Amino acid sequence: MNAIGTRLAIRGAVTVGLLVLLSAVVFVGVDLLPGDPVTARLGAQGPEVVAAARSRLGLDRPVTERYLDWVVALAQGDLGTSASGRPVAEMLSGRLGNSVLLALLTVAVLVPLSLVLGVWAGLRRGSVSDRVISVVLLAVVSIPEFVLAGGLILIVAVGLGWLPAVSLVPPDSSPLAAPEILVLPVVSLVLLGVGYTGRIIRATTAAAVRAPHVEFLRLNGVPRATVVRTAVLPAVWPIAVQVWLVTAVGLIGGAVLVERVFGYPGIGEVLVTAVRTGDLPVVQALAMILGGATLIALFVADLGTELLTPVLRTAAR
Template sequence: MTRDLVRYVTGRLVTAVALLAALSSVVYAGVDLLPGDPATARLGVNATPDQVAVARQRLGLDEPLAHRYLKWADGLLHGNLGTSANGTPVAGMLSGRLENTAVLAGLTVLLLIPLSLVLGLVLGRRAERRADRAGSALLLLTTAVPEFVVAAMLALVVGAQLRWLPATSLVPAGDSPLTHPDVLVLPVLSLLWVSLAYATRVIRAQTLVASRAPHVEAMRLNGIPERTVLYHGVLPAVLPSAAQIWLITSAGLLGGTVLVEAVFGYPGIGQVLVSSVSTGDLPVVQALAVLMGALTLLATIAADVIGAAVGRTRSQ
C-alpha cells in the first residue's frame, strides 16, 4: 500500500466519522419530530396528563433536545441503543431480528455476485447483438419496478393463487429462517429482482469497455484463445468495478429489505421499524435509522477505497 493510498484511506475514515456524527444528529432530531410520544405509547391512551408528565420526566423527555442527543450518542458509543417505549432494551429487542434480516440479505448477495457477473460478462461480450439488446431492454424494465411491488406480485400469484410457496414468511419464535428455507424463496427473489438488474447493467458496461481496451485487442491479434483473453484481459479489469457495485448494492438492500419483510411478514427489522413508527416508539426508530445509515455509509466508503486502490495500482 503506497503512502498516497494510506493518506487517502485515512482521510476517508476521518470523513466517515464526521459523517456518522452528522448522521446521528440528523436522525435523532428528525425522528424526534415524528408524531407520537414514547410516554403515551408506554402508558396507553387512557393515561392522565399527570401520569404522562411524570413518565416524560422519568424518560428524560422534558430535557432539551441537544442534551438528550448527547446522552443518546454517548450510549451509542458504549453499545447502548437505548430503551424501547415498553421498557425493553433496544439492543436485545433487535438482536434476533437483525440476524434474520442478515440471513435474507446475505442469501441475496450470495446469488447476486455470481449471477450478475456471468450475465454482465455474457451481455458485454455480445454488445449490439440481438441477445444483448433484448437482455439490456429487459434489465432496464426490471430496474423500473420497485422491490415491494415485485414482492406483492409474487405473494399474490406464486403464494396465494398457485400455492407453490408460502405467501407469508412466518418463522416460529426461536427458529432460524434457514431451518425453513421455503419461506425465504419469495423474499430473496423480490430483493434479487432489482439489485441483479442494476449490477448486471454496470458489469455489462465495464465488460464492453474492457473488451475494447488496447491490451485486450493486442491479445486477440496475437492469436491468444478467447477464454484466456477473458480470464487474463477482461476479468481483471471488470472485477474491481464489480466489487464496488456489489458493495453499494448490498448497502441498498437494507431499504428494500424493510419493505419486502413488511409484505411477507418476515420476522426481521422491517416489521419492528414499521410498528415502531406507527406507535411512536422513537428509541427503536432512532437506533434502526442510525444502524442502517451507518452500514450504507461504510459500504459506500469501502467502494470508494477499492476504486482508489485500483486506480493507483493501474497508474503505477
Template sequence: MSLVLAVGRRLATAAGTVGAASIVLFAGSQVLPGDAAGASLGVNVTADELAAARTELGLDRPLPQQYADWLLGALHGDLGHSLVDRRPVWELVATPLRDTVLLVAVTTVLTVLLAAAIGVPAGLRPGSRLDRLLSALAVAVVSIPQFVTAGLLVLLFSTLLGVLPSVSLVPFGGTPLDRPEILILPVLSLTLFAAAWASRIVRAAVIDADAAPYVDAARLAGLPERRVILRHLLPATVPACAQTFGWLIGALFGGTAVVERVFSYPGLSQTLVDAVRHHDTPVLEGVGLLLAVVIVGCLLLADLLATLAGPRLRTAP
C-alpha cells in the same frame, strides 16, 4: 503514503457521514407527533401523569443533552432502552437484524452470480441479439416496482401453483433457516431487481475493459480468448463492479422494508414500524443508526476495494 492518506480521508468522510446521519435521525424522531409517554399512558391521562412520565423517561431534558447522552452511549455500544417495555435496544433488534442480514446475504450472493451471468456475455457481444434480449429483460424488470414484483410472485407461486408460502412464518424461537422455503419469495423479489440493475453496470464495465489497449495487445499476442477474458479483461472490471455491489448491499439493507412487509418477514422493518407507532425513539434511533453504519460501511469497503484494485485510483487526490 498516498494510499494511507486516501484511506484516512475515506475513513474520516465515513465517520462524518455517520455523524450527520445521527443528527438527522435524532431530529427526525423528535418531530414525530406525540411521544412515548403519551403513547404508553393512553388517552385517559392527566397532565400531571403525563409530566411525571416524561420526567421518568428523561423526555423533559433539553434536546442537545438528550442527543449528547444518546450519541455518547452509542459510541460505547449502548443504544439505550426501549421507552415502551424498558428492554435494551440491542436485545430488541438483535434477532430482526440477524434475519435481515440473512436476507441481504443470500440476495447478494445470487445477485452477484446473476449479474455476472447476464452482464458479462452481453458486454462481450454488444449489439448482438443476445445483448439486446438480455438488456430488454433487465430494463423491464428494473421498471417494475418491487411491491408489484412481490405480488406477482405470490400470485404465481403461492396462489396459482401453491408450491411456496406467501407468508414467511418463522418457527417460535427459530430462524428462517429452519424453514428455508420461506426465504425463496423474499429473496427472489429482491434479487430480480438487484441483478437486473447490477447487470447493466457489469455490461458497461466489460465493454470498457474490452476496449482497453492491453486487452487488444493480449489478443494480438495470440493468447486464447478464454485466457484474455479471465486474466486481462475481467480483472479490469473489478473497481467498477466492487463499487456497484458495495452500493447495492447498502441499498438492500435500506430497501428490504417493502419486501419484508409484503411477506411478513421478521426483519428490521417490523421493528421500525412498531417503534414509530409507539413513539419509541430509542428503538427508532438505534435501528436507524445501525442501518446508517452498515450502509456507510458497505460503501466504504467498496471504495477501498476499488482503490486497491485500480492502480490509477491509488494515487488519485
C-alpha cells in the same frame, strides 16, 4: 506511508466524520418526526399525565443534551431503551439477524448472476442478447417491491402451490430450520437487486471492451477468453465489488416491504411499528445501524478498490 495508505487514512477519517454527522442528523431528524411515544400511547390523557410521562422518558430535556447522552451510550454499545421499556438491542438482536441472513442468501445468488448477465451483455454490446438482457433488467428494476413480491405469491405460492406464501418462523427458531420459507423472499430480492447491479456491470464491461489496450490485444490476435480474463475483468471487479457491497447493506434495510409482504420476522415490522407508534429510540437505533453500515461498506469498497486494482493490473501484465 505510501500514497495508497495516505488516501485510505484520509477516507477513514472522512468516514468517521460522516458517522458523527450521521448520528446528529439521525437523532435530530427522528426527533422532529410528528408524534412521540407519549402521545402515541396516552392519546388524549390530561396534560399532567403527558408531562409526567415525557419527564420519565427524558423528552422534556433539551435536544442537545439528549443527543450527547445518546452518542456516549451508543459509543459504549448501548442502543437505548424502547418506549415500551425493553432494551432496543434485545428487540433488534433476533430480527436484525434474520434480515442479515436474508441479505446474505440474496447476495450469494445475486453476485454470480449479476456478474454473468452483466459481463455477457457487455461483451455483446448492441447484439440481440444484449438488448434482451438490458430490457429485462430494466423492467425488473422498474417494478415496485411489493408488486413483485405479491406477483410471486400469486403465481408460485397460490397458483402453483410450490412454496408457502407466508414466511412464518416459530419463536426461538431459525429461518434455516424451514428453508422453503426463504425461497420466495430471496427470489424477490434477487430480482430487485440484479436489475441494478447487472446494468452497472454491463455498462462497465461495455466501457472496458472499448478501451484502447483491449482493442490492441484483440488486433494482435490474443484469444478472446484471454482478453476478457486479463484486460476486461480487472476493470470490472472494482466497480462490481463496490456495487455488491452497497447493495448488500441496502438489502438489510430496503427489504422492509418484502419482509412485510411475506410476513418474514426481520427488522421491517419493527421499523414500521416503531415509526407508527413514535418509538424514537428504536427508529434512531435502526437508522444509525443502517446508515453506519452503508458508510462502512463504502469505505470497505474503497479499500478493496485501492488494494485490488494494482494486483489485478499486475496480473494482467
